[in-house]
Amino acid sequence: MVLDMNLITEKKESLGLSHKDPFQANILELRRLNHAASEKMIYHLVLDLQGSSIQYEVGSCIGIYPKNDVKEIFHLCRLLRLSPTTPFYCERLERTLTVREFLYSHANLDKVTKKHGELASLDPEFTDLQQLDHVSLIEMNPDIADPIVYLNALLPLLPRYYSIASSKHRGPFRVELLIASVDYEKAGKEKKGALSRYLEEIDPESGTLDIFYLHNPRFTVPEDHGTPIIMIGPGTGLAAFRGFLQERVHQNASGKNWLFFGARKRLHDFYYQEELEEYIEAGKLILDTAFSRDQEEKIYVQHRMWENRHVLWQWITQHGAHLYICGDAKHMAKDVEAMLEKIAIDLQGFSPLEAKRFFKDLRKEKRMHLDVY
Numbered sequence: 001m002v003l004d005m006n007l008i009t010e011k012k013e014s015l016g017l018s019h020k021d022p023f024q025a026n027i028l029e030l031r032r033l034n035h036a037a038s039e040k041m042i043y044h045l046v047l048d049l050q051g052s053s054i055q056y057e058v059g060s061c062i063g064i065y066p067k068n069d070v071k072e073i074f075h076l077c078r079l080l081r082l083s084p085t086t087p088f089y090c091e092r093l094e095r096t097l098t099v100r101e102f103l104y105s106h107a108n109l110d111k112v113t114k115k116h117g118e119l120a121s122l123d124p125e126f127t128d129l130q131q132l133d134h135v136s137l138i139e140m141n142p143d144i145a146d147p148i149v150y151l152n153a154l155l156p157l158l159p160r161y162y163s164i165a166s167s168k169h170r171g172p173f174r175v176e177l178l179i180a181s182v183d184y185e186k187a188g189k190e191k192k193g194a195l196s197r198y199l200e201e202i203d204p205e206s207g208t209l210d211i212f213y214l215h216n217p218r219f220t221v222p223e224d225h226g227t228p229i230i231m232i233g234p235g236t237g238l239a240a241f242r243g244f245l246q247e248r249v250h251q252n253a254s255g256k257n258w259l260f261f262g263a264r265k266r267l268h269d270f271y272y273q274e275e276l277e278e279y280i281e282a283g284k285l286i287l288d289t290a291f292s293r294d295q296e297e298k299i300y301v302q303h304r305m306w307e308n309r310h311v312l313w314q315w316i317t318q319h320g321a322h323l324y325i326c327g328d329a330k331h332m333a334k335d336v337e338a339m340l341e342k343i344a345i346d347l348q349g350f351s352p353l354e355a356k357r358f359f360k361d362l363r364k365e366k367r368m369h370l371d372v373y
Contacts, residue, residue, distance in 0.1 A: 016052035022210040023052040030204035035268035041181035058243035059220035063159035065210040066194035080147040108155040136187035165239035167246035178239035225253035228321040234262035237327025262290035262301040302339035329372035
């Protein structure tokens with residue numbers, strides 16, 4: 001057999017550049033970033049990119065494939081009366097692997113579909129499938145007629161996406177991420193997100209993660225280094241803007257950098273505080289913070305925007321500032337956009353429709369950028 005060296009080179013050059021071709025990255029650092037008394041666990045994660053094809057840009061993302069809980073996998077195998085080492089042909093992957101390998105890396109063990117309810121002979125009148133995971137479903141209805149068909153109906157274990165929290169100029173073969181632990185309740189049990197649990201259990205000295213790079217050319221620093229930027233990123237939305245700041249410092253950008261950051265408590269949740277304060281002392285950053293639980297009345301980033309509305313509006317309308325919003329899409333982004341429109345109405349005399357049109361036009365001009373999730 002003759003090997004096609006072009007195919008080998010192509011494979012090597014694409015490693016980590018697609019969700020279909022992930023790179024197994026060694027963990028260089030994994031530590032809790034916020035105080036132990038904080039209500040949510042936040043991780044600072046550093047990954048080694050040596051051997052991959054990833055050359056990232058700020059504002060882009062890293063996808064991480066999580067792994068499922070081994071104890072839950074073995075429990076599910078017992079319920080299905082399957083050996084974890086049983087060879088299993090996965091129709092979706094079009095290949096054979098063991099049941100354990102499939103459940104560990106390729107199956108969503110939480111989301112139950114109507115198909116699974118049918119295979120488990122679930123009462124058709126039971127419609128609240130969102131409250132069940134697969135263990136609880138099979139415990140309720142243990143007689144699964146065809147476990148292999150049941151496994152093939154499992155949804156894929158999808159990657160989790162995280163904004164890159166560093167500039168490649170700080171180290172070309174490493175990437176830094178800011179990750180919030182996810183906790184939730186399902187089937188009457190307190191559970192953790194698959195990656196959250198995996199990070200708690202992994203050995204930071206020898207652990208690895210399967211990752212890939214997702215480029216986002218619409219969310220990055222301006223090409224003109226003299227352009228001022230306004231960054232609104234509470235919580236883990238700060239991640240991308242830490243990368244922005246590192247990049248702008250490397251560029252020796254003359255444009256000013258203004259960050260609105262918020263979290264629950266200053267003492268517990270001021271991520272990267274020392275680094276941000278160093279930028280302030282060096283004249284590289286203007287910072288406004290909102291710690292919602294540090295006073296009786298909750299204060300959020302949009303309140304700080306209103307307090308600074310006159311200068312904020314000048315930056316946007318007179319100095320050509322680029323505006324960036326990163327973080328929660330469900331509440332924060334909507335509240336921030338509503339505040340921007342309120343400022344436009346107050347200071348420019350716009351009608352609500354005109355305010356919306358103004359920021360729509362700002363997006364068309366590629367001066368307003370959102371990365372929300």
